[in-house]
Amino acid sequence: MKDLKHLYYFERLLEDADNDLVRQARQQGRKCIGSICYQIPEVLMELEGVFPVRLRAPRTGSIEMGTYYMTSLLCEYSRALLERAIEGGYQFLDCLIAPDGCTMINRCVENMELLKTMSGEGFFYKYLEVPMKADDNGLALYVSECRRKVLEPLAEKFGADISDAALRKAVEQHNRLCRVITEIGNFRKEKNPRITGYEFHILCMATYVCPKDMLLDKLEETLEEIKERKPDEKSPFRARVALVGSEIDDVDMVKLVEDSGALVVADRFCLGSLPGREEISLNDSEDVLTQICRHYMMASMCPRQMNMEKVNRRKAYVNEIAGEYGADGIIFEQMKFCDPWAYERMTGTHILREEYGYPVLSIDRPYAVGNSGQIRTRVQAFVESIEIKKLQGGDR
Amino acid sequence: MGKAVGSERLGSLYSGGKVRRRREWRGLGDTLYDYSRWLKIMLMLLKFMSKPANIKGFFRYRWMLNYLAVPMMIDRHTVGLRGNHLRIAHEEYDLVAEDVALLLTNAFRADKHCGNDREFSKKIVVLDENEMFAIMCGFPNLKSVSWETAAVYVSVLLRGHAVHHYLDVVQEMGLPGDVCPMPAAEAGVVIDDDMPVFGACAVQCNTTCDGSLLGNGILARRYEQEGIPVFQIAAPLRHTEEGVQEYAAQEIRNAIKFIEDCTGEKWSWEAYFENIKRFNEETRHRVGWMEMSRTDYPQVFGANLALYSETTYMAIAGRVPAFVEADRRITKLAEESFRRKEMLVPEYRHRAIIWGVQSQFYTDFLPWLQNCWGILPLVDMLSLVYLDQLSEDDPEQAIYDIARLYEEMIMRNRTHGGYEVLLDDLWRYCEEYNADMVILWEHIGCKALNGMHGMFEERAREHGIKLIWVNHDLMDMRVVPKQNLRDDVNRYMRSVLREEPLDPSLEVIDDAQSW
Numbered sequence: 001m002k003d004l005k006h007l008y009y010f011e012r013l014l015e016d017a018d019n020d021l022v023r024q025a026r027q028q029g030r031k032c033i034g035s036i037c038y039q040i041p042e043v044l045m046e047l048e049g050v051f052p053v054r055l056r057a058p059r060t061g062s063i064e065m066g067t068y069y070m071t072s073l074l075c076e077y078s079r080a081l082l083e084r085a086i087e088g089g090y091q092f093l094d095c096l097i098a099p100d101g102c103t104m105i106n107r108c109v110e111n112m113e114l115l116k117t118m119s120g121e122g123f124f125y126k127y128l129e130v131p132m133k134a135d136d137n138g139l140a141l142y143v144s145e146c147r148r149k150v151l152e153p154l155a156e157k158f159g160a161d162i163s164d165a166a167l168r169k170a171v172e173q174h175n176r177l178c179r180v181i182t183e184i185g186n187f188r189k190e191k192n193p194r195i196t197g198y199e200f201h202i203l204c205m206a207t208y209v210c211p212k213d214m215l216l217d218k219l220e221e222t223l224e225e226i227k228e229r230k231p232d233e234k235s236p237f238r239a240r241v242a243l244v245g246s247e248i249d250d251v252d253m254v255k256l257v258e259d260s261g262a263l264v265v266a267d268r269f270c271l272g273s274l275p276g277r278e279e280i281s282l283n284d285s286e287d288v289l290t291q292i293c294r295h296y297m298m299a300s301m302c303p304r305q306m307n308m309e310k311v312n313r314r315k316a317y318v319n320e321i322a323g324e325y326g327a328d329g330i331i332f333e334q335m336k337f338c339d340p341w342a343y344e345r346m347t348g349t350h351i352l353r354e355e356y357g358y359p360v361l362s363i364d365r366p367y368a369v370g371n372s373g374q375i376r377t378r379v380q381a382f383v384e385s386i387e388i389k390k391l392q393g394g395d396r
Numbered sequence: 397m398g399k400a401v402g403s404e405r406l407g408s409l410y411s412g413g414k415v416r417r418r419r420e421w422r423g424l425g426d427t428l429y430d431y432s433r434w435l436k437i438m439l440m441l442l443k444f445m446s447k448p449a450n451i452k453g454f455f456r457y458r459w460m461l462n463y464l465a466v467p468m469m470i471d472r473h474t475v476g477l478r479g480n481h482l483r484i485a486h487e488e489y490d491l492v493a494e495d496v497a498l499l500l501t502n503a504f505r506a507d508k509h510c511g512n513d514r515e516f517s518k519k520i521v522v523l524d525e526n527e528m529f530a531i532m533c534g535f536p537n538l539k540s541v542s543w544e545t546a547a548v549y550v551s552v553l554l555r556g557h558a559v560h561h562y563l564d565v566v567q568e569m570g571l572p573g574d575v576c577p578m579p580a581a582e583a584g585v586v587i588d589d590d591m592p593v594f595g596a597c598a599v600q601c602n603t604t605c606d607g608s609l610l611g612n613g614i615l616a617r618r619y620e621q622e623g624i625p626v627f628q629i630a631a632p633l634r635h636t637e638e639g640v641q642e643y644a645a646q647e648i649r650n651a652i653k654f655i656e657d658c659t660g661e662k663w664s665w666e667a668y669f670e671n672i673k674r675f676n677e678e679t680r681h682r683v684g685w686m687e688m689s690r691t692d693y694p695q696v697f698g699a700n701l702a703l704y705s706e707t708t709y710m711a712i713a714g715r716v717p718a719f720v721e722a723d724r725r726i727t728k729l730a731e732e733s734f735r736r737k738e739m740l741v742p743e744y745r746h747r748a749i750i751w752g753v754q755s756q757f758y759t760d761f762l763p764w765l766q767n768c769w770g771i772l773p774l775v776d777m778l779s780l781v782y783l784d785q786l787s788e789d790d791p792e793q794a795i796y797d798i799a800r801l802y803e804e805m806i807m808r809n810r811t812h813g814g815y816e817v818l819l820d821d822l823w824r825y826c827e828e829y830n831a832d833m834v835i836l837w838e839h840i841g842c843k844a845l846n847g848m849h850g851m852f853e854e855r856a857r858e859h860g861i862k863l864i865w866v867n868h869d870l871m872d873m874r875v876v877p878k879q880n881l882r883d884d885v886n887r888y889m890r891s892v893l894r895e896e897p898l899d900p901s902l903e904v905i906d907d908a909q910s911w
């Protein structure tokens with residue numbers, strides 16, 4: 001296939017946390033809100049005058065300092081973020097809003113605070129209690145927390161307009177971007193897709209780490225380009241997989257899977273699009289913030305949501321997207337030392353294999369996979385096993 | 397060898413096998429007393445085995461073998477004690493043993509694999525091992541039973557190797573070995589089909605950590621397969637904030653309604669307040685013991701305080717009058733010893749706060765600290781829980797009180813709630829208890845504690861506190877054996893403080909196979 005015109009541009013944006021668009025937006029006087037997890041509703045930080053950036057630590061090398069403060073037993077993502085913060089790599093942020101989500105991220109942000117890693121004047125941290133059950137009580141909590149710890153501080157510190165009208169406008173703009181990403185992502189459903197999982201991952205991830213309005217024109221142009229794009233007559237991939245699991249912001253991960261012969265057709269991981277880039281629908285009869293919070297609470301696929309409807313729903317959702325995107329198998333991945341995804345990977349692997357009948361590759365991985373020979377070998381073997389099943393006339 | 401404390405080299409008791417070389421000689425009176433309590437425990441075990449359902453349970457469940465080690469467990473925790481201190485320890489451990497025997501009896505009577513008493517089973521609510529049983533204080537006609545406590549929590553207290561098999565099972569299933577072994581072992585019991593099946597419903601809670609929360613999902617799935625409806629209480633994590641209290645209270649209201657719907661029983665405020673009066677008295681006793689620990693003559697501390705507090709605070713919650721009666725006797729004994737300025741070991745060299753998550757397979761590490769090095773384990777993190785008095789007559793306030801207990805259940809009140817309750821509070825307690833040392837358990841599977849590792853070291857330096865890390869893997873002594881825990885302390889005491897042990901025979905002991 002012909003290369004996408006702006007792919008290199010998007011790749012460049014992912015090389016640094018403090019990328020060109022972040023710098024441009026700050027030069028325009030906009031405030032940069034750091035956030036760490038899906039459960040801080042992104043759209044609330046997309047008000048006039050502010051923009052959110054999901055924290056990553058691209059090009060992570062040594063994480064010695066992060067390891068000293070948090071030991072080698074916490075996930076590398078949390079250690080890499082702390083390392084980068086200690087190095088001064090997040091000085092572009094004006095505040096950091098984190099959920100009291102998984103323990104490791106919570107401790108990571110607390111260490112950043114205790115070590116005074118962000119020196120900006122008026123810099124502040126907020127820790128949100130996010131619902132661990134998707135029910136009415138959880139929603140009431142979520143709304144109250146988002147109001148007290150996201151909206152009100154943004155209004156107080158940065159003068160953001162947090163009225164219903166302003167929130168509706170933010171949702172509208174957010175939806176516009178989501179529509180583009182979803183439309184691009186839908187091409188992955190094709191029999192011989194005209195976009196690879198890697199390309200989609202790059203486009204999608206850029207939307208989490210840049211001011212969205214500054215990306216939109218190039219994304220729309222890319223969408224038009226893809227509509228006209230002709231896939232190779234014979235697909236270079238030997239299997240289609242859904243990549244499911246914990247946080248992936250390392251561009252090499254999807255690349256490695258695809259280099260091993262498996263096209264990533266569905267991205268159900270943190271910083272992926274399923275969920276994350278679906279539209280938020282609003283009605284006129286209910287408070288806007290409540291509707292936004294309900295959307296995030298219901299759409300969330302975080303394993304820390306503990307009610308059984310959610311526990312079961314997470315596996316059913318993987319089944320749905322695997323079916324919709326035509327996946328032959330599922331790669332269930334977990335960042336090493338991540339407790340929530342360790343359990344979810346174990347149960348998910350078992351249930352998707354035994355109850356839904358998918359071939360499942362279950363792997364743990366470091367934060368930065370680089371050119372991991374071990375993972376490559378396992379994916380290659382998985383692809384071969386899927387091919388053999390196909391040859392033998394198995395269902396999947 | 398005699399009546400006086402420290403008159404015997406305690407290391408000589410270890411044989412390298414499962415049981416010790418001989419019983420400890422404590423002088424005639426104390427030895428006779430100790431032996432009579434040992435006989436009482438043996439009789440209790442015999443009585444337990446006289447029930448057909450219990451015999452079935454004993455042979456049905458692999459983890460029941462651990463209960464043969466009950467007398468040995470009590471011996472381990474009373475080592476070196478004399479006089480009132482020995483009596484205090486027996487008041488505590490013997491009562492806890494009785495309570496666990498009752499728990500097992502109830503479980504096996506209702507269990508479909510053993511007694512299969514269906515009517516009785518309909519009167520049982522299954523709770524987590526690490527959950528506040530206060531939620532049951534208003535249901536006088538219901539029983540609350542935690543099979544996890546029996547299968548995993550107590551089993552490891554009794555025998556360090558107790559759950560290795562279940563850890564292997566769950567890891568074979570694909571769970572990594574770096575998660576906390578406690579929820580992992582509980583999941584292993586379920587996967588291995590070694591879980592007693594009973595109950596009208598189950599109430600779970602997001603207790604101490606991510607592992608515990610996620611492990612519960614595996615249990616809940618099994619409950620549902622067995623037709624046992626499950627409710628999850630999602631207690632807030634940032635429990636020190638006022639903004640989350642209404643949410644927490646609503647979770648409790650919802651849980652009570654769930655239990656009412658599943659069992660047909662109605663919540664009784666009268667019963668609740670009766671229990672809470674006892675709970676408050678238990679708290680007052682505990683606070684009194686802790687106050688003594690701030691002086692030069694602590695009387696109820698270390699493992700005795702930790703294990704007994706866990707039981708009374710979390711699992712009893714005022715529902716069993718025998719505990720408050722024991723508390724009164726303990727207070728009387730402690731006050732008497734305090735007046736006489738009695739000491740547990742011949743010399744107190746260091747006053748330590750015990751922080752972090754204790755090693756479950758080696759809870760008698762604290763007696764070892766005092767006997768070997770003269771380090772007084774004044775108070776531990778798990779005992780520093782919610783110590784305020786609860787309302788004894790206001791139903792609306794009572795809901796908030798239960799919610800507060802759930803938020804501040806043992807361990808959870810420190811592993812959640814921000815660094816203030818884990819990091820900052822430690823140095824406050826060091827000051828309050830006039831401690832010069834912190835023994836910091838580093839449970840290698842506990843992300844909440846490990847995530848503050850560097851800050852603990854920095855703050856200890858700033859406060860001039862001696863900090864000793866003691867590494868362990870909670871329930872898996874294959875990863876870190878008992879001697880390694882002791883060596884963490886031995887190394888520090890010898891190489892940093894240049895001290896000699898009080899009892900050198902305990903520095904290296906062969907207890908790897910010991911019950």
